[in-house]
Amino acid sequence: MKLKRANPAQVMAASFAVTILLGSVLLSQSWAAVPGKKLSFVEALFTATSATCVTGLSVRPPGDFTVAGQVVILLLIQIGGLGVMTFGLFFALLLGGRLSLFGRQMVMSSFSSEPWEDFWPLLRTVMGATVVVETVGGLLLAAAFWPEKGATALAWGFFHAVSAFCNAGFGLHPDSLIPWRGNALVNLTVGLLIIFGGVGFFPVAEVFERWRSDKRRPISLHSRLVLAATGVLLLLGWLGFALLEWKNALAPLPWNEKLWACWLSGITPRTAGFANVDYGSLTPATLIFTMGLMFIGASPGSTGGGIKTTTAAVLLALIAARVRSHRKVTAMGRRFSADTLGGAVTLTLLAAAAVVTGFMAVSLMEHGSSGGLASQSTFLREAFDVVSAFGTVGLSTGITPSLKPGSWLVLIAMMYVGRVGPLTLSVALLGRTPQPEPELAEESVMVG
């Protein structure tokens, strides 16, 4: 009983850990790096974690790796991205509401009532759609890279398409997409791949199912929330970046580069991690704003990270209900279940606790017992890296390679916890002991 229930969360946590460790061993070999650039074990562990957790933060530029090393990284991205999607599907179908993370009702109403029957056909659909989208994106990017890269344009195109759709954030150029910040085709394709990938499996499957079977079936609350929240966050991201950076990072750029800088910077906090501007040069307000967007991240069922768009929407609905003194929390003509509310709140609290712990841990690793303004001045940049790691985003002000190995270990922990999910991880670690709940009397407490 206990084994059956606790297994999937533990299997997910363990399989990510094993993949990361194997990858670290491979990447720390001398054949993985160009001569004189052999990675220390912590550097290999960081790179393997970043790849497996589809984060994109790096302590070494792409050029430090041999082709063999880059193949290992690609393989880890592939396994990690695939693992996230498969486990997401598995949890949703098998566990339903039991793990209190996914909505059984939503899944059940969309598909058949027997979870196991659906698993393989659904996984095939997910994988099939992924291949189609990535192929189209890869060809478009190859066309964009062609004039510059010639024969290698196809490899560059597909690498970036897979990385963008999976929200991996790994590129082949040390400056991410900054060299192509004026290129409409690159920015448009990468941006759309990120959006499409970050929306997650369920809305895509529902819209596809509806289109294929031509029914007038209503779209689930989940999918409507995802689409609405994603739309709002994109608009917010574009407007926010444009307003905050208009006289700073955007000022020297010609109008088309202005446009594409805003376009990608509003999309990439969906935990994609690609950048076409130097995040180290941004204003503190923009960094705080971007940290907020990265903390929210992408939608459930995608390979994107963060607390997820639906969680943010549920919390917003909760606030709206309380302010209006409503007892029921509603959105779009539906009432949220207690499981959904409790899950959203707990996930957000655990995520906030993890991030603040990360702030303190990196501060300690970097500055130890030295105080004063000198030690306090790099805080925002370190905090940005922590949120980026936890959200498996990959954006950075550029400090990651120069951090101390102790800080790398903190960021590794952040990426792992952020990927597996703090709640899933807690359940995996503590097990699911189905303790009987004692009947206790209710009592109120002043909280304001």
Place this chain on the structure above:
Amino acid sequence: MKLKRANPAQVMAASFAVTILLGSVLLSQSWAAVPGKKLSFVEALFTATSATCVTGLSVRPPGDFTVAGQVVILLLIQIGGLGVMTFGLFFALLLGGRLSLFGRQMVMSSFSSEPWEDFWPLLRTVMGATVVVETVGGLLLAAAFWPEKGATALAWGFFHAVSAFCNAGFGLHPDSLIPWRGNALVNLTVGLLIIFGGVGFFPVAEVFERWRSDKRRPISLHSRLVLAATGVLLLLGWLGFALLEWKNALAPLPWNEKLWACWLSGITPRTAGFANVDYGSLTPATLIFTMGLMFIGASPGSTGGGIKTTTAAVLLALIAARVRSHRKVTAMGRRFSADTLGGAVTLTLLAAAAVVTGFMAVSLMEHGSSGGLASQSTFLREAFDVVSAFGTVGLSTGITPSLKPGSWLVLIAMMYVGRVGPLTLSVALLGRTPQPEPELAEESVMVG
């Protein structure tokens, strides 16, 4: 109907605003400051807000004010502190669970069933206890200041006793309590006054009631939670500060000053604001840690700020329940009501949103459109001031007087919102239109 229900929150918000405005007008007069130091209106507004909201942040040293100016400040502290306690009592008794901020059941079980009957006797008890505690504290502090201050020791003693018990944080020395950091009597008295004041009215009243009527009546969940949470936070504060600062701020101090620095630094984030160390010299990890404690703050029904100890305890219980897959959230043999849970979550979310907005606003005011490391380097100090203002704490790394007037306006807004309470303010602003809640079908959403 609407008027009757919405009134107390609106009255509270409005009376604080009026007091602040009147105080600002008085403090901006030339007689309020020593010659050549006349306050600008923004400076006067800042000082009046800080005093009325019992915060203790200041843009001017105490020596810039004439005796008349200091009397105005004292009066504002008195009115503000009294107002907070009276309105807290009023809300608890009159509104009960209706404003969803206070537990009707808890209040009702402790006292009689007719709120109006209880109001005046209770208020007298609160005020009486306050006078007794402040008198004892004032005399102890006067004794401590005697060798140094002579005849003015009594004024100094009572000023600091009132300020400590009310969590006002205002002192008469520009360096707060740093000159007395080795003085056992000063630190012990101030520390105990802060703890006693920060516990709030209800636990004190319950323990007093029990002792007076000699019944074996059980103490309410609220009071047990307050006492337990306060104890845990104090231990955490002492240990955390000692560990994080042992080799930094504490290193050069003799053993007795080490002890008292830890003692007061662990207590003062209960939103008191007194300091016997220079917060500008602390490590970034200590500042983050202190910001966390300040965000939590004191207990409900006290003049302390923050989201409150009980809110933190409720959130912790919520996490514990979800991780164990329990549907009911419990602590100390009692189940929390849905109102308590919803109130705690909403308050925390609104507080977090307010603080992050404050981070961005101050960053914009200070640095505008200039980016890069130079603009990003003061973030932690600015963020510390924002949390300190929102929690009505008054601790600062020392940057407050050198911030731009635009940032002062942001901090003024933070102090006001933090004092009136973001939820109370929302209710006041939106009014309490008792809309009928439509019956909607329940639907789950993936949030992880």
